[in-house]
Amino acid sequence: MQKQFLPLASAFLLAASASAQSLGSSSSSQASAAFPLYDEPYRPQYHFSPPMHFMNDPNGLVYFNGTYHLYYQYNPTQLVAGNQAWGHAVSTDLIHWQNAVPQIAIPEAITGPLAGQIFTGSAVVDSNNTSGFFTGHPGQALVAIYTLNQPTREVQNVAYSLDNGYTYTNYSGNPVLNHGNNPNFRDPKVFYYAPTNTWVMSVALPRAHQVLFYTSLNLKDWTLVSTFGPAGVEGYQWECPNLFPVPVQGTAETKWVLMVGINPGAPQGGSIDQYFVGTFDGTTFTADDTAARVMDFGKDFYAAQTYNNDPLGRTIVVGWMSNWQYTQVVPTTPWRGVYTLPRVLSVLPSQNQTQTGSLLVQTPISLNDLHDQTLFDGSAELGTGASLSVPLKGNSSFEFETTLVAQPTSGQLQQRLNIDISNSAGEKVTVGYDWSQGQVFVNRGQTKGFSNPFFTNKFSVWEANADNSIKLHVFVDRSTLEVFVDNGIQVCSTSFYMLSGPPTNLQFTAENDDVTVQSLTAYSLKSIWR
Numbered sequence: 001m002q003k004q005f006l007p008l009a010s011a012f013l014l015a016a017s018a019s020a021q022s023l024g025s026s027s028s029s030q031a032s033a034a035f036p037l038y039d040e041p042y043r044p045q046y047h048f049s050p051p052m053h054f055m056n057d058p059n060g061l062v063y064f065n066g067t068y069h070l071y072y073q074y075n076p077t078q079l080v081a082g083n084q085a086w087g088h089a090v091s092t093d094l095i096h097w098q099n100a101v102p103q104i105a106i107p108e109a110i111t112g113p114l115a116g117q118i119f120t121g122s123a124v125v126d127s128n129n130t131s132g133f134f135t136g137h138p139g140q141a142l143v144a145i146y147t148l149n150q151p152t153r154e155v156q157n158v159a160y161s162l163d164n165g166y167t168y169t170n171y172s173g174n175p176v177l178n179h180g181n182n183p184n185f186r187d188p189k190v191f192y193y194a195p196t197n198t199w200v201m202s203v204a205l206p207r208a209h210q211v212l213f214y215t216s217l218n219l220k221d222w223t224l225v226s227t228f229g230p231a232g233v234e235g236y237q238w239e240c241p242n243l244f245p246v247p248v249q250g251t252a253e254t255k256w257v258l259m260v261g262i263n264p265g266a267p268q269g270g271s272i273d274q275y276f277v278g279t280f281d282g283t284t285f286t287a288d289d290t291a292a293r294v295m296d297f298g299k300d301f302y303a304a305q306t307y308n309n310d311p312l313g314r315t316i317v318v319g320w321m322s323n324w325q326y327t328q329v330v331p332t333t334p335w336r337g338v339y340t341l342p343r344v345l346s347v348l349p350s351q352n353q354t355q356t357g358s359l360l361v362q363t364p365i366s367l368n369d370l371h372d373q374t375l376f377d378g379s380a381e382l383g384t385g386a387s388l389s390v391p392l393k394g395n396s397s398f399e400f401e402t403t404l405v406a407q408p409t410s411g412q413l414q415q416r417l418n419i420d421i422s423n424s425a426g427e428k429v430t431v432g433y434d435w436s437q438g439q440v441f442v443n444r445g446q447t448k449g450f451s452n453p454f455f456t457n458k459f460s461v462w463e464a465n466a467d468n469s470i471k472l473h474v475f476v477d478r479s480t481l482e483v484f485v486d487n488g489i490q491v492c493s494t495s496f497y498m499l500s501g502p503p504t505n506l507q508f509t510a511e512n513d514d515v516t517v518q519s520l521t522a523y524s525l526k527s528i529w530r
């Protein structure tokens with residue numbers, strides 16, 4: 001019962017409901033009517049972004065009673081980080097999102113014993129009432145575990161919801177975890193480990209490059225059971241650890257993956273998530289090898305979190321599609337921050353692992369329900385210098401899937417295929433494949449909407465198949481690009497900013513030798529906001 005509201009946040013909520021009234025909305029449509037129309041330049045049409053102000057990490061991803069909850073690190077009053085609270089949106093299908101009312105599920109606490117900011121954390125479904133929070137409240141079960149960031153220390157708090165996750169009440173015994181008043185001790189991710197009927201928490205000791213594992217029977221009393229790290233890429237800090245099981249494709253086997261953020265110090269610069277694949281026995285995570293692997297070969301994938309309690313038993317990850325190097329100055333307004341598409345995770349069986357050892361596979365959830373116009377469905381033979389052009393009719397937010405093949409001429413593979421995604425002013429983002437190198441590349445440099453020394457342009461990854469084919473599944477959403485290579489063995493997530501409007505054309509051009517576009521399907525996608 002120690003919940004505190006920041007006055008500015010309350011003012012924001014009042015403004016949101018006032019605008020709902022001025023639009024003459026009924027209470028049933030208030031959730032959507034209270035917020036902007038999501039049609040500003042750069043505004044993603046089928047990815048989640050907050051109505052206004054600054055968003056960073058996904059928090060408290062949990063499914064409960066038919067609803068996927070998406071909480072998020074949020075500054076409710078400014079376009080830069082600060083006054084951190086938990087914003088809130090809900091979905092029944094992980095595609096269509098509705099901004100929740102109230103938008104702030106866990107507000108900042110600026111006075112009293114809870115003085116501090118509500119940093120990243122997770123949410124669980126306490127169906128057996130192990131916490132005791134739900135005595136006398138049948139049907140309620142959501143508990144949030146988050147970091148309270150205070151001027152001199154970071155501690156872990158719990159809070160519970162008696163209204164299906166719309167608002168949370170802080171536990172009177174907070175904090176539940178304090179690591180010697182350490183100023184850097186944050187981002188608890190909790191899940192239920194059924195074999196031992198125990199809650200397990202991973203939490204970062206950022207400057208020590210360590211993940212600490214705690215267990216609990218009641219979400220209030222926690223025991224340190226193991227530590228992991230330093231390992232992989234250390235960078236300056238480790239943040240937002242997540243430990244989760246994933247199926248091994250084509251088998252009944254399960255592997256455990258520990259994902260942890262590096263910030264700054266990512267191989268690409270700034271922040272990125274890395275992961276380790278291994279085993280977990282209820283207390284200790286053991287990595288299979290010491291290799292460092294990153295989740296993404298672009299620059300905009302950070303602080304990702306996996307869903308708890310998915311009804312289909314999937315492990316679904318959502319990442320923040322930005323980078324701390326430039327996220328506070330990107331040219332979007334009145335909001336900053338966008339999330340990746342939810343992606344289902346698995347690993348390849350070891351005999352299928354590629355030389356780069358990229359084991360984790362990310363499969364975007366299907367957007368077939370959003371398909372609007374079919375822009376292309378066919379194949380093409382492209383001679384050297386020849387192009388296939390696909391005008392982007394309808395919404396300029398779209399997806400395409402293609403399989404490309406090249407054959408060697410006199411023993412040599414020298415082809416390159418450029419896929420230009422351009423607007424009428426000639427600004428473009430290029431995705432391509434170079435057979436002579438066996439590498440996928442992405443270039444966001446020929447755009448004019450944003451210039452910054454850290455907003456680097458070009459990314460690439462090695463990925464080659466014995467039959468010289470390559471498969472690309474690409475999602476473009478006004479200012480976001482996600483490229484899934486060979487069914488998600490490699491992924492590139494990037495933001496881009498075209499000054500003269502979103503893309504209007506898709507063009508495939510072969511260089512150096514012939515390329516077969518074995519298949520290409522392209523669809524414009526409906527907005528989830530209208």
Ligand code: FRU
Pocket residue numbers: 056057073081084119120147186187239240303
């Ligand atoms: C990661 C992070 C977390 C922290 C949160 C604060 O992006 O720095 O470690 O909890 O953001 O907003």
